[in-house]
Amino acid sequence: MAGHSKWANIKHRKARQDAVKGKAWSKCSRAIMAAVRQGGPDPETNLKLRYSIEDAKSVNMPKDTITKAIKKASGEGSDAASYEEIRYEGYGPGGVAVIVDCLTDNVQRTAPELRRSFEKHGGNLAKQGAVSFGFSSKSVILIEQSKIDEDSIMELAMEAGAEDIRQEDGAWEVTGDPADFISLKEGFEHAGLEVDSAEVTMIPGTMVDCDVEAGRKVLRLIDDLEESDDVQKVYTNADIPEESMNE
Structure with missing residues (x-):
């Protein structure tokens, strides 16, 4: 998120x-x-x-x-379950955009579950494409700032093919093309650097500011959505204060 x-x-x-x-x-x-x-x-x-x-x-x-x-x-047979990839989109508390990526073997079960979660927390499901246009798929690598200095990480990031690097609240955030995810991650690891987080994720183009209470409501929605076995990833453009997480 x-x-x-x-x-x-x-x-x-x-x-x-x-x-x-x-x-x-x-x-x-x-x-x-x-x-x-x-x-x-x-x-x-x-x-x-x-x-x-x-x-x-x-x-x-x-x-x-x-x-x-x-x-x-x-394998072949009944044990090799078949799942369908579906992306749902909607709005959370305060109008924040929410994307939910699912893997489901029963769409008739998944959609109503998600709709209930959105409505329970003051949001609603929307049509496909309603919010995803405001996000871009990116590789994102996070490394604790104390582990490496700026010049060194800049050099490693360029060698690995990163698109951008910036300092973010005590960490280096390295972004790149999703197709370069493995080369980015392994580029840092082969240099002996421990990566704290690495994922292909959806990055919002613009953020929606949340106060502490609104941030808590968004986090409760995310937690509720992630309770579903069908939900793989949840993305939002909510700009959540750190105080909201100390609940």
């Missing part, structure tokens, strides 16, 4: 993922299986699978669990 401090948001999300690790692993398994069924079991030739594996690693999913998900999706 986007907000006043991406660094603070990353830490908030990691803390929540730790609290619901079983659900996070289940969602990662679903994403891995869907990627395998679409593009095959080899991450060297299936970029979506590589993204999904990186997401799984980011929530400390065991390697053997990742392997089992790949093998399960590679």
Whole structure:
């Protein structure tokens, strides 16, 4: 999710993922299986699978669990579940834009669940394309600022093909083309630098300022949406104060 401090948001999300690790692993398994069924079991030739594996690693999913998900999706029969990728769009509290990426085996279940979540928190689902035009897909790498100086990270970022780098609340935020995600991440790792967060995400072109209470309402909506097994990622253009996360 986007907000006043991406660094603070990353830490908030990691803390929540730790609290619901079983659900996070289940969602990662679903994403891995869907990627395998679409593009095959080899991450060297299936970029979506590589993204999904990186997401799984980011929530400390065991390697053997990742392997089992790949093998399960590679098999034939009823165990190789089929999931449909669907993107839902809507508006949250205060009119913030919200994008929800889902993997579902039952659209008739997913849409009503999401609609209830939006309405419960003062928002509403919208038509496809209503808000996504205001976002761009980007690779985003976050590295704690204390780990590397500006000149060094600038050099590494340029070598790895980054589009932009900036300082963001105690962290270096490196952005690039989604197709360059793996080369960006590995460029820093091969230099011996620990990456704190790496993902392909949707970046809003403009932000909507939220006060503390509005920020809390948006976070409650996001948490509610992410409770659904069908929801993979939630993006918003809410500029959320860090105080909103201290609830």
